[in-house]
Amino acid sequence: MADTQAVSFYRVYVWQVPVRLYHWLNAICVLVLIVTGFLIGKPLAIIYSTEAYQQYWFGTVRFIHFVTAFIFFFNFLIRIYWGFVGNKYARWNNFIPFKKAHFEEIKEVLKVDILQSKAQGIISIGHNMLAGVTYFLSFLVFLFQVCTGFALYSSMSGSFLPKLFAWVIPAMGGDFAVRQWHHIFMWFFVVFTIIHVYLVFYHDYVEGRGTTSSMVGGWKFEREDVLK
Amino acid sequence: MVKKLPSIWEAMQTKGYSRRDFMRFCSMAAAVAGVKVSGMASVVHAFEKKPRPPVVWLHFQECTCCSESFIRSSHPIVSDVVFDYLSLDYTETLQAAAGHQAEKCLHDTMKNNAGKYILLVEGSVPMKDDGVYCTIGGRSAEDILKEAAKDAAAVIAWGSCASNGCIQAANPNPTNATPIHKIISKPVINVPGCPPIGDVMTAVITHVLVFGKIPDLDGQGRPKEFYGRRVHDTCYRRPYYDAGMFVEAWDDDKARKGYCLYKMGCRGPVTYNACSVTRWNEGTSYPIQSGHGCIGCSENGFWDNGPFYRHLASFPGFGIETTADTVGTVVGVAAAAGVTAHAVTTHIRKKKIVNDRIERSVTDREPKKEGGEE
Amino acid sequence: MARIVVDPITRIEGHLRIEAVVENGKISEAYSSGTMIRGFEKILKGRDPRDAWAFTERACGVCTTVHALASVRTVEDALKISVPKNAELIRNLMFCAQYCQDHVVHFYHLHALDWVDVVSALSADPKETSRIARSISKWPKTSPGYFSDIQQRVKTFVESGQLGIFANGYWGHSAYKLPAEINLLAVAHYLEALEWQKEIVKIHAIFGGKNPHPNYLVGGVPCSINLEEVNAINSERLNHVLKLIKDAMAFVEQVYIPDLMAIAGYYKDWAAVGGGLENYLSYGDLPTQGYNQPDSFKFPRGAILNRNLNEVHDVNGKDSEEIKEYIAHSWYKYAGGDKTGLHPWDGETEFNHTGPKPPYDFLDIDGKYSWIKTPRWRGNPMEVGPLARLLVGYASGSDEVKDVIHEAIHALQVPVTALFSTLGRTAARGLETRLVARWMKGFYDDLLANIKNGDTRTFNDERWEPDTWPKTAEGVGLTEAPRGALAHWIRIKDKVIDNYQLVVPSTWNASPKDHNGKRSAYEESLVGTPVANEDAPIEILRTVHSFDPCIACAVH
Numbered sequence A: 001m002a003d004t005q006a007v008s009f010y011r012v013y014v015w016q017v018p019v020r021l022y023h024w025l026n027a028i029c030v031l032v033l034i035v036t037g038f039l040i041g042k043p044l045a046i047i048y049s050t051e052a053y054q055q056y057w058f059g060t061v062r063f064i065h066f067v068t069a070f071i072f073f074f075n076f077l078i079r080i081y082w083g084f085v086g087n088k089y090a091r092w093n094n095f096i097p098f099k100k101a102h103f104e105e106i107k108e109v110l111k112v113d114i115l116q117s118k119a120q121g122i123i124s125i126g127h128n129m130l131a132g133v134t135y136f137l138s139f140l141v142f143l144f145q146v147c148t149g150f151a152l153y154s155s156m157s158g159s160f161l162p163k164l165f166a167w168v169i170p171a172m173g174g175d176f177a178v179r180q181w182h183h184i185f186m187w188f189f190v191v192f193t194i195i196h197v198y199l200v201f202y203h204d205y206v207e208g209r210g211t212t213s214s215m216v217g218g219w220k221f222e223r224e225d226v227l228k
Numbered sequence B: 001m002v003k004k005l006p007s008i009w010e011a012m013q014t015k016g017y018s019r020r021d022f023m024r025f026c027s028m029a030a031a032v033a034g035v036k037v038s039g040m041a042s043v044v045h046a047f048e049k050k051p052r053p054p055v056v057w058l059h060f061q062e063c064t065c066c067s068e069s070f071i072r073s074s075h076p077i078v079s080d081v082v083f084d085y086l087s088l089d090y091t092e093t094l095q096a097a098a099g100h101q102a103e104k105c106l107h108d109t110m111k112n113n114a115g116k117y118i119l120l121v122e123g124s125v126p127m128k129d130d131g132v133y134c135t136i137g138g139r140s141a142e143d144i145l146k147e148a149a150k151d152a153a154a155v156i157a158w159g160s161c162a163s164n165g166c167i168q169a170a171n172p173n174p175t176n177a178t179p180i181h182k183i184i185s186k187p188v189i190n191v192p193g194c195p196p197i198g199d200v201m202t203a204v205i206t207h208v209l210v211f212g213k214i215p216d217l218d219g220q221g222r223p224k225e226f227y228g229r230r231v232h233d234t235c236y237r238r239p240y241y242d243a244g245m246f247v248e249a250w251d252d253d254k255a256r257k258g259y260c261l262y263k264m265g266c267r268g269p270v271t272y273n274a275c276s277v278t279r280w281n282e283g284t285s286y287p288i289q290s291g292h293g294c295i296g297c298s299e300n301g302f303w304d305n306g307p308f309y310r311h312l313a314s315f316p317g318f319g320i321e322t323t324a325d326t327v328g329t330v331v332g333v334a335a336a337a338g339v340t341a342h343a344v345t346t347h348i349r350k351k352k353i354v355n356d357r358i359e360r361s362v363t364d365r366e367p368k369k370e371g372g373e374e
Numbered sequence C: 001m002a003r004i005v006v007d008p009i010t011r012i013e014g015h016l017r018i019e020a021v022v023e024n025g026k027i028s029e030a031y032s033s034g035t036m037i038r039g040f041e042k043i044l045k046g047r048d049p050r051d052a053w054a055f056t057e058r059a060c061g062v063c064t065t066v067h068a069l070a071s072v073r074t075v076e077d078a079l080k081i082s083v084p085k086n087a088e089l090i091r092n093l094m095f096c097a098q099y100c101q102d103h104v105v106h107f108y109h110l111h112a113l114d115w116v117d118v119v120s121a122l123s124a125d126p127k128e129t130s131r132i133a134r135s136i137s138k139w140p141k142t143s144p145g146y147f148s149d150i151q152q153r154v155k156t157f158v159e160s161g162q163l164g165i166f167a168n169g170y171w172g173h174s175a176y177k178l179p180a181e182i183n184l185l186a187v188a189h190y191l192e193a194l195e196w197q198k199e200i201v202k203i204h205a206i207f208g209g210k211n212p213h214p215n216y217l218v219g220g221v222p223c224s225i226n227l228e229e230v231n232a233i234n235s236e237r238l239n240h241v242l243k244l245i246k247d248a249m250a251f252v253e254q255v256y257i258p259d260l261m262a263i264a265g266y267y268k269d270w271a272a273v274g275g276g277l278e279n280y281l282s283y284g285d286l287p288t289q290g291y292n293q294p295d296s297f298k299f300p301r302g303a304i305l306n307r308n309l310n311e312v313h314d315v316n317g318k319d320s321e322e323i324k325e326y327i328a329h330s331w332y333k334y335a336g337g338d339k340t341g342l343h344p345w346d347g348e349t350e351f352n353h354t355g356p357k358p359p360y361d362f363l364d365i366d367g368k369y370s371w372i373k374t375p376r377w378r379g380n381p382m383e384v385g386p387l388a389r390l391l392v393g394y395a396s397g398s399d400e401v402k403d404v405i406h407e408a409i410h411a412l413q414v415p416v417t418a419l420f421s422t423l424g425r426t427a428a429r430g431l432e433t434r435l436v437a438r439w440m441k442g443f444y445d446d447l448l449a450n451i452k453n454g455d456t457r458t459f460n461d462e463r464w465e466p467d468t469w470p471k472t473a474e475g476v477g478l479t480e481a482p483r484g485a486l487a488h489w490i491r492i493k494d495k496v497i498d499n500y501q502l503v504v505p506s507t508w509n510a511s512p513k514d515h516n517g518k519r520s521a522y523e524e525s526l527v528g529t530p531v532a533n534e535d536a537p538i539e540i541l542r543t544v545h546s547f548d549p550c551i552a553c554a555v556h
């Protein structure tokens, strides 16, 4: 314990500004979309007036959902773009496993983080591969929510963006099915957020390299041997 | 003394349409029917010379409710349709002839008016087991449909049965009931609903005959004129939806005030139909106006979107009481529990983990230059 | 010995095929086959019992609502729910409206062309038609000019050379007996009835949102009553209902019944043809003190055997010895074998098509030959329908029923036994429509009185939520559909449908023979029917149509 200071850590600039901005904007949007979406699916019994024209809370909830959905969508587009031009930690190859080593890493991380059957494994600087794959998965679900959400929105909107997604409705067998799936995948985000936030804290707790704050300031601490 | 009935062309002339309009109408009709340009002449001829276009109405797997709805049309009333607008040469529900005399009506029309008759289909076609689940005059529905569709000038699918299979196609679809657009290769005008509104049915026909063009169709072959909007978009209870004022239980004080039926399972937000505007039975009412939610009867596969009194369908395999929210809550709680358990174990093991790390760090230690900034 | 085939039987609901053996100008054997199936009983498994009404209602769009009614009753019986008074009255009003519409359409649009020669109407003298019309009814549309306009319209139609729905009819057949003037009268009323039938169903639209296929609700009715609200059943809606009822009473009394009597007078020979079975079954309906008080029904419940009108047997849908379905000649298989009969709670629906495959010329009459199962009551084939209802009412001592019957047989100068016939069946339908139209007004008055007393409840919520249900439950819902005794049976397990069986009026009447070779109603009544011209078997249509077949119902 006394030798803690003997290890030398280096500051690494991992998350660039666009990534961090994207991340927090996205986190807020997702939380808002979950809350408003859940309310749309299961509205509370709130009646505080006698006539419909005197209250509009449900319309407001829906309005917030739609506005947030647009922010969420464009923010997501920026992240997709940044996946091609950002630093090496932001690029798409961090997300999609294609080498044998990637799969090895996933196995390793599973053993260390989840099963805790092994104490020490590979430490990545950006995402570990498992996290990367999870984020990739969540990007796909973002895309799915965007497609289903805008498809649903297309029937209440005359503007061109939602109309681009109108084809999704017949392809998925009608509005009911689309809504149902859109609703089901809300739960993906609920579960994702629980696990994701926990794991961020977990890594910070056991590795002590500032994982949590890295999404704020961009820097992580990294052991020099890992840096090569 | 005997006044000849006006042909379609004559009728259009009196309404001020030009010959060009008429030709355009014929080419539209032909285009929808998939008639090649060379076949155009006969379509023009059909509507020009024949006083009333011949119509064949086939019945397959159905409940005849579409026919019933058709005769509920109030404008035009159905006797005008049958006597003045068209020549209903075959329809098992109303025609005088039976047995082989009826079959002769069908064959005569197909033979004498090849390429000129309009085919209306009510009901789905069972495609399983060589079609033994629906035979007429000893022939399978599939057989009859294919023959009748071959030379039809236009094909209209009445109701949800013919447009998307309806109830008999609901899980497990015991007879492989199939909508007609999946069986014939021609374009089909789908007029879904269980049944469609009678005035919508006659309007679709008159749209073609009087205005001289096939109505604009959406991606699912439905006339946009009647299926372009959701029931919800023009529902008169919509202000209550936006206000968040919902019926919470049947016949509660909110139901008695006519609040929105969304929480009682109303499918209006996901259903494309004219009910909330055209309404039923000469504008008398529509399901929501009479206190029951829309069950989505014009939507593909709506029977399997139950239970009807829930906003969400039941999650397949878990019984009717389980919805995505129940499953989601269970998974969410499980995730939270898992995370908590993981956190506890981690904390207990932390000491060992940290020591391990420190040890490794110390033994591996060797200074390196700074880097990594990009 | 010729076997003639009539397929499709038209002017009915559904796909019915009759094969008949004609010997010496008479039918000696007949086979009735339902040739289309959708598989409702399979589809209903595993679903929410509260949704079942919507599914079963789609068994038929012609008798729309009756399956919905049977279904909600079935579920209410299983879950022990009793519905509020208003709900019962509203259901009764919808029931009556259905009878009026369905019976009038049957008479004018499905059955009339068997008796009325449209072409002959062209040679009628409109003045004489006018005179006849005025002599039998006070209906206002009876001027000579009115009838000559109608005649002109038919003439123009016929001369166009496009006969449409009238093409290839048996026009000119020697079996048509009406004078040209009455044919013209009937044609005029064919058109009027077509216009009127769309009015009466507005009662369904008011309470159930639409017709065909209005909405029902387990535990009551979906429409709420609120006299202080435009958004509910209020005075305007009730006034609309009243107007429709009054119009219906006028149409039935002044058009349907006079026409029926006028036409029947020319076809009294058909009072000796097509009697068929001698057993009649009615579940009874139109409760006035709740569905669980059959004694209070307007149409009484009971069974008559061997035309013995002095004895009415009790009928119990829950007794496993009473109603059973057989499949000896139907395209199904039972786990217990082809000779067994199953009470509907234990009913099985397993397809077993044994041929012939389409295209075919004849059915395999010695084997299975129909998609319709064969129901029996205590082993007996039973006729169901308007005639059965009136006979059970008559035998049970209902004065209202007796009065309409006596009035009619007196006017026609025929004995009561004339009812046991093709003509009797057709007449019974009209006579009960008279009763139903009057009762409808009574139910309307009761509804108003109840609302006036301050009772506006339309729904009982005690057992709405599935967590209030027992782990298993079973129920039966009995009703009288226009075509006769209709019942649904349900078994609920773990809050979903475990088994759901429908035994429908046309199942009783149109079924094939049973395991003992006994015929059901259609087949039995066809035997003995004369056929003058095997190529134009109008007589077969007359007798079969007198039952008002509905084969989508029968098979489901």
Ligand code: HEM
Binding pocket: A030, A033, A034, A036, A037, A038, A040, A041, A042, A062, A065, A066, A069, A070, A072, A073, A145, A146, A148, A149, A150, A152, A153, A179, A180, A182, A183, A185, A186, A187, A189, B269
């Ligand atoms: C993380 C992303 C999202 C989540 C978790 C989410 C969640 C939800 C939920 C739970 C519902 C209620 C569904 C129901 O039960 O009927 C809903 C409705 C809806 N969402 Fe989203 N949503 C997301 C993204 C989007 C996006 C990107 C759009 C695009 C416009 C969108 C548009 C809609 C629309 C149009 C509705 C239907 C609202 C209505 O008809 O009143 N959503 N959403």
Ligand code: HEM
Binding pocket: A019, A022, A023, A026, A027, A028, A030, A031, A079, A090, A126, A127, A128, A131, A135, A138, A193, A196, A197, A200, A211, A212, A213, A214, A215
């Ligand atoms: C709704 C809530 C959240 C969502 C949807 C979310 C989503 C994501 C996504 C998509 C990434 C990948 C970023 C990229 O590479 O572009 C990510 C990474 C990250 N997030 Fe979140 N996040 C949420 C909340 C949080 C919170 C509350 C924290 C911390 C306090 C956090 C910390 C991080 C960190 C540190 C990373 C990088 C992790 C790594 O790869 O090691 N996130 N998050």
Ligand code: NFV
Binding pocket: C013, C059, C060, C061, C062, C063, C064, C066, C067, C481, C482, C483, C484, C486, C504, C505, C506, C507, C549, C550, C551, C552, C553, C554
């Ligand atoms: N049979 C029959 Fe129905 C009736 N009436 C049903 O219960 O017609 Ni479609």
Ligand code: SF4
Binding pocket: B061, B062, B063, B064, B065, B066, B122, B123, B158, B159, B160, B161, B162, B166, B167, B193, B194, B195, B196, C058, C061
């Ligand atoms: S679509 Fe519905 S209403 Fe039309 S025939 Fe089919 S089941 Fe009946």
Ligand code: SF4
Binding pocket: B231, B232, B233, B235, B236, B237, B238, B239, B241, B259, B260, B261, B262, B266, B267, B268, B269, B288, B293, B294
């Ligand atoms: S009642 Fe149904 S269709 Fe009407 S506003 Fe409410 S949810 Fe929409």
Ligand code: F3S
Binding pocket: B193, B194, B231, B271, B273, B275, B276, B286, B287, B288, B293, B294, B295, B296, B297, B298, C210
């Ligand atoms: S149930 Fe059908 S009738 Fe209209 S309101 Fe809904 S589409």
Ligand SMILES: [Mg+2]
Binding pocket: C041, C373, C501, C502, C503, C555, C556
């Ligand atoms: Mg059955």
